[in-house]
Amino acid sequence: MSESRVIRGGAGDWAGIEPRRYRHGEEGLARFRDVTRHALLGAGPGSGEAGLGFELRYFEIAPGGYSSLERHAHGHAVVIVKGRGAVRLGEATEPVSTLDVVYVAPHDVHRFSADAGEALGFLCVVDRARDRPVVVDEGGPAGSASPGASGSRERGGR
């Protein structure tokens, strides 16, 4: 039987795909806050989608939350599909809202923030084969550097 299918969306939920929640302080790193991820295609547990060389994910950041400040050798293709917020790209920060497209080039430091009083939801496409992100340790909204923070810890999935 064919794998082709429609996954019903709605208000940022997709039937049958459980979101993973990144908790504040998960792994001892208070560097991201109030972020959930849906692995839509190419990345779910047991997911085949062998016809795709990439993964499609949906991230939603609650008001006031933000993603890790990070960098990696692979690029990101992002499309905002819900709300508004901001993206930091290198040293610049720009506001973003629904249907804006963001290209994060290799090695550029980046962070998404729901800083406009509403949730920020975006699709993010990455190559299936990619390097692991490096969290950048920098004084900023993600909290002051704590003793023992190396500035180069890695976590999977982005």
Place this chain on the structure above:
Amino acid sequence: MSESRVIRGGAGDWAGIEPRRYRHGEEGLARFRDVTRHALLGAGPGSGEAGLGFELRYFEIAPGGYSSLERHAHGHAVVIVKGRGAVRLGEATEPVSTLDVVYVAPHDVHRFSADAGEALGFLCVVDRARDRPVVVDEGGPAGSASPGASGSRERGGR
């Protein structure tokens, strides 16, 4: 200078990216109708985005329009971001609306239709390296088979 950037969206238009219009009857094939394509990332003329192994495109189908009935060995990851319509996947046709995700598995015949009285806009991600689509010749809304239509003509870009 970094390639990272925000491409402003809005109502299905992206600054600086000219849509290509597929005209009814283009290439002598009346098999699609009222479809425009924006090559957002990884596919535009002169576009680098070397950090991506895939292309991100936006298609919009005007009310009453439809895409070619086609098949190919690569998969599609599609997210509806505007309006509603329908997708044919193999022998089945399902309604789709904003934020529904569609996976088109390799070799499955498919077509998107704006059959609900409004425009249908969707993002479509494909691997950069992929085979060319084959247009399927079948009696249907794309018109009756015309003499000389081979049923296996190819066109680029999908």
